[in-house]
Amino acid sequence: MKTEKVICNGSLMDGVDINVLTWCGLSDLSDDQHDKLWNSMTELNLFECCSSCEVIQTGEIDEMPGQSDVFFEIVSSDILKCKIEVRSEIEKIIGG
Numbered sequence: 001m002k003t004e005k006v007i008c009n010g011s012l013m014d015g016v017d018i019n020v021l022t023w024c025g026l027s028d029l030s031d032d033q034h035d036k037l038w039n040s041m042t043e044l045n046l047f048e049c050c051s052s053c054e055v056i057q058t059g060e061i062d063e064m065p066g067q068s069d070v071f072f073e074i075v076s077s078d079i080l081k082c083k084i085e086v087r088s089e090i091e092k093i094i095g096g
Contacts, residue, residue, distance in 0.1 A: 001079035007053060013069045016043045024087040033094040040093055047074045050085040 007023075010016035015081040020043050021027050029037065047053055053076040062068040 004054070004075040004077045005079060007047075007074045007076055007079060007082065009058070009071070009073045010044065011069045012044070016047075016074070020046060020086065021090070023089065024083045026087055026090055029094065036092060037093050038094075041089075044072070045065045045088050047082075048087055049089045050082055052076055052078045052081040052085055 008016045019027075021029060032063050044055065047055055053074050055074050056059040057070060057072050059071040060069065061071075
């Protein structure tokens, strides 16, 4: 059994703490591709589309209306496979 490793942490309000495009090897998107991707998907949604990682809720804040947030970490036992899946999902969206 492989050990799961943390890919990144994040929250619904702030997104993840890594540059997802650079992480999966797609750092050179045009402005149009960039807009197309982030207008249809969030960073969290990209990871949720992958079978090789798991999104684990680690906490939440719900003190005032409009100020709530959920915190999470994304883990995988096969980070290379996860990178390939995220990249493939991005390429489907941007037409790559």
